[in-house]
């Protein structure tokens with residue numbers, strides 16, 4: 001049996017104090033258990049980790065086996081069920097960058113004067129960009145500013161289930177009454193109301209009731225109201241009445257800032273080059289950005305090292321099975337040491353998320369040309385190969401092409417920070 005623990009301290013603590021009891025307990029439940037191992041998994045520190053178990057829940061009389069672990073904690077506010085706010089999802093913890101200044105400003109304005117300015121506030125954007133974080137952040141901030149206000153956060157699914165239950169009990173008439181006393185209603189992912197006509201009908205009434213009483217409504221969706229095709233028009237037009245803001249993907253600098261703040265939060269040190277590698281390669285979602293960092297840190301902690309570009313690349317590869325990242329050679333310290341030009345080409349390809357043949361091929365697009373030139377320059381620097389030999393590694397290119405590439409990179413590093421950072425990160429990883 002293997003038990004995951006968040007860090008070495010916890011592992012030491014359990015080993016010293018509880019190892020025998022845990023082994024006994026495990027054998028009572030399953031006599032075939034021969035040994036209990038403790039594995040450090042940094043990712044268990046993550047609030048939402050599916051395998052995480054809160055020990056506080058086991059303080060009662062019931063045996064752990066009998067007790068069902070609720071995975072989403074709820075509270076009841078004035079007869080209405082609300083999901084508990086995640087204390088990490090505050091507006092202060094949200095790094096808006098350039099892209100999400102507007103979303104942030106709207107959230108702050110709503111939190112300062114709920115029901116007053118933007119009603120409803122409607123945030124939309126792709127998955128993993130921080131909508132839930134912002135929604136909960138506003139909720140928490142409203143509570144901070146107005147501790148007496150009743151703030152409800154729920155997913156659209158939860159709302160739907162409540163309605164289905166109410167219909168089952170033939171008690172829908174009381175539905176909007178139930179929400180009447182709520183001051184701020186937050187419903188996440190309303191796109192899931194699509195095609196659910198009785199849900200939409202109830203929501204419409206609840207919405208109007210609250211709206212007419214100047215209560216704040218905050219909604220999120222994966223697309224703007226105008227594209228919510230499966231929703232009734234009257235609901236869509238309500239959604240668009242207040243402030244509609246898109247939540248956008250943060251740019252490279254903001255992604256770096258998010259990673260840095262995550263490292264601070266988790267109290268881990270990660271090389272800047274490694275963070276840059278993550279920020280550079282993960283460009284679709286902040287959730288994925290965090291996920292990769294947590295995974296790489298967790299794995300590194302297991303090996304009692306810090307994450308390297310190689311370990312991050314591994315984590316990325318596990319995430320996108322079809323990814324074109326490629327394997328690279330490692331030395332005993334889990335750090336790449338380039339022994340030949342193939343190693344360097346692999347590493348550069350991996351860094352820029354392209355294939356070897358992209359790098360060595362004929363494509364003259366800028367996105368490929370610059371990495372190719374960087375690669376030539378690095379081989380020259382790391383291995384001191386002749387321009388001729390390097391040319392051969394790149395499909396028999398002429399030595400003057402290689403010379404030109406090297407000079408160009410040297411010149412560009414002086415005025416292009418991006419290139420300088422890439423080259424430095426790669427040099428470090430190669431061991432130049």
Ligand code: ADP
Nearest residue numbers: 093094095096127128129130131132133286287
């Ligand atoms: P969505 O609801 O849009 O799918 P989430 O709100 O669940 O996305 O965000 C995914 C993860 O990314 C969360 O852990 C959240 O804290 C984090 N996150 C997203 N954007 C930011 C940001 N700008 N600053 C800090 N953390 C962020």
Ligand code: MG
Nearest residue numbers: 131132133188
């Ligand atoms: Mg969400």
